Amino acid sequence: MLEFAVLGLLQESPLHGYELRRQLSARFGTVRSFSFGSLYPTLNRMQSAGWIAADDTQAAGKLGTRRKVTYRITAEGKERFAELLGEGGPSAWADENFDVHVAFFGQTEASTRLRILEGRRGRMEEKREEREEVLRSTRSRMDDYTLALQQRGLDSVEREVRWLSELIDHERAGGAAKPRQTGSTTTGPTQQ
Amino acid sequence: MLEFAVLGLLQESPLHGYELRRQLSARFGTVRSFSFGSLYPTLNRMQSAGWIAADDTQAAGKLGTRRKVTYRITAEGKERFAELLGEGGPSAWADENFDVHVAFFGQTEASTRLRILEGRRGRMEEKREEREEVLRSTRSRMDDYTLALQQRGLDSVEREVRWLSELIDHERAGGAAKPRQTGSTTTGPTQQ
DNA sequence: TTCGTCATGTAATGGGTTACATGATTAC
DNA sequence: GTAATCATGTAACCCATTACATGACGAA
Numbered sequence: 334m335l336e337f338a339v340l341g342l343l344q345e346s347p348l349h350g351y352e353l354r355r356q357l358s359a360r361f362g363t364v365r366s367f368s369f370g371s372l373y374p375t376l377n378r379m380q381s382a383g384w385i386a387a388d389d390t391q392a393a394g395k396l397g398t399r400r401k402v403t404y405r406i407t408a409e410g411k412e413r414f415a416e417l418l419g420e421g422g423p424s425a426w427a428d429e430n431f432d433v434h435v436a437f438f439g440q441t442e443a444s445t446r447l448r449i450l451e452g453r454r455g456r457m458e459e460k461r462e463e464r465e466e467v468l469r470s471t472r473s474r475m476d477d478y479t480l481a482l483q484q485r486g487l488d489s490v491e492r493e494v495r496w497l498s499e500l501i502d503h504e505r506a507g508g509a510a511k512p513r514q515t516g517s518t519t520t521g522p523t524q525q
Numbered sequence: 526m527l528e529f530a531v532l533g534l535l536q537e538s539p540l541h542g543y544e545l546r547r548q549l550s551a552r553f554g555t556v557r558s559f560s561f562g563s564l565y566p567t568l569n570r571m572q573s574a575g576w577i578a579a580d581d582t583q584a585a586g587k588l589g590t591r592r593k594v595t596y597r598i599t600a601e602g603k604e605r606f607a608e609l610l611g612e613g614g615p616s617a618w619a620d621e622n623f624d625v626h627v628a629f630f631g632q633t634e635a636s637t638r639l640r641i642l643e644g645r646r647g648r649m650e651e652k653r654e655e656r657e658e659v660l661r662s663t664r665s666r667m668d669d670y671t672l673a674l675q676q677r678g679l680d681s682v683e684r685e686v687r688w689l690s691e692l693i694d695h696e697r698a699g700g701a702a703k704p705r706q707t708g709s710t711t712t713g714p715t716q717q
Numbered sequence: 718t719t720c721g722t723c724a725t726g727t728a729a730t731g732g733g734t735t736a737c738a739t740g741a742t743t744a745c
Numbered sequence: 746g747t748a749a750t751c752a753t754g755t756a757a758c759c760c761a762t763t764a765c766a767t768g769a770c771g772a773a
Binding site for chain 3 (some may be wrong): 747750751752756758760761762767768
């Protein structure tokens, strides 16, 4: 996941670790933001694998002091990224990966985009079913807090299904207009 | 987390591992459901710690064949659970723990409940601010997919803030009526 | 008698975290 | 000159997962 995100960002432009992490939080912060303790070792691994390379054109202000290791993607890295982009199976619509895949949809083939969105929707529909069943069968035994939690859970799954359906419709229509949120987040804040 | 959830469920009634996992998925499935590979070792650890005990009243149908190890909570386990219930600091409103805490709010002190809800809201408000800032500053450079993702992220954070505010209001009012979802999930499905 | 599901467990692995350590650069 | 933040890295650990292995029980 980190690997995929890093390749995607470096595909756009070379970056050093610290800055990379900032972009990571901004772009994928919906999901999580990574710690340096996992970022730097990952960068080293990826370099060993040949997917990225350190730009040794570093400032060299004082002699010997290398700071700011800027990484760029290599040809092999681009290949690897393309491979990951093409991944349209279940792993692509798993919780940990889905958001990152969507973030790179701009570079993903249309058919793969559709597969991922539909796969994700299918999975969310299953989840909705499960949640509905739980609510149906145990509602009476639940206290108010558990109930509130369950309903919120169900609600957010339903919302995701709707959101996905909108995106899918746009895909099928050719993806001309911008897909928008179900709620009107942008127009008026916090009105219910 | 698993530990906390297990103690809470065993507090209600003794259960064996397999059944425990089912309840876990039903009650906390909003967050995640655990695999046996983590459940069973956890049960053994908790038994060693003295928080739970295996009921060896198992069926003994054939001699020597023990199946269905039913666990019950011990006095020490109850103490430990109470300790976890009382935890109202940042760890209680972290993503991984918050839902479980809410699920056990029925057994949590009112003041702790409020602390957790307000702590969570504070954190979500920060997150909202961050997301708004990202949208404000990079909207123009974002493609449609990234934008859709970002807006959905912001929307769900805003929703959580509203949900928390409702719960907090109910807490302050004495918690008489059932706290409800913002959207009308229960009344009419899938109308926006 | 065989298949599905109930039931328990282990081993290897993975993917991250926190805490720690170090030092340069910038702003006051 | 000193504090904040930029910047990189390591080591110990944690909590989970997957894959594997085993076997009882009930139903067709």
